[in-house]
Amino acid sequence: MARKGAGRSAKLSQDQVTERFRHDLGFAFNDINRLFRQHFQLRVAETGLSRPQWQMIGFLIRHEGMTQIELAREMELGRSAVGKTVDQLERAGFVERRPCPGDGRVWRLFLAPPARAVIPKILKQAKQLSEEALAPLSEKERATLRHLLEKLRDQLVSLG
Numbered sequence: 001m002a003r004k005g006a007g008r009s010a011k012l013s014q015d016q017v018t019e020r021f022r023h024d025l026g027f028a029f030n031d032i033n034r035l036f037r038q039h040f041q042l043r044v045a046e047t048g049l050s051r052p053q054w055q056m057i058g059f060l061i062r063h064e065g066m067t068q069i070e071l072a073r074e075m076e077l078g079r080s081a082v083g084k085t086v087d088q089l090e091r092a093g094f095v096e097r098r099p100c101p102g103d104g105r106v107w108r109l110f111l112a113p114p115a116r117a118v119i120p121k122i123l124k125q126a127k128q129l130s131e132e133a134l135a136p137l138s139e140k141e142r143a144t145l146r147h148l149l150e151k152l153r154d155q156l157v158s159l160g
Helices: 014-022 025-047 051-062 068-075 079-091 113-133 139-158
Strands: 095-100 103-111
Touching: 025 051, 025 113, 051 068, 051 079, 051 095, 051 103, 051 113, 068 079, 068 103, 079 095, 103 113
Parallel strands: none
Antiparallel strands: 095 103
């Protein structure tokens, strides 16, 4: 015979809910990501680049020649938001649109010389922030963290 209320979870207090979210891995990753972006934005403010702009440059460093549609998918942004940011970067001389061989309707995105000049500053700030964030960890803990994060990323990629 089934117990009364079986299958339903007990009502949690606000403190219990808060504590569960505090220990949730997804929320921890989100918090770390948010804090990292905030600190990084302060450090690269001198470049005059906004967060979407330096994020876009970061994607193009790794995947130069991608289309705006591919970039929107990778950045998890709408096509119009990406188009607006590409327009801003193009006006500032950081990005060049080049026609796609074989399909004149499609434009591929490439970093222009001014973007390449600012990349070392961006990378230097990213490295410094990473070092400061990881300061409480020993070299062994850092290596373990990198290894575990790679395993998690690989697992999530495998899930499709």
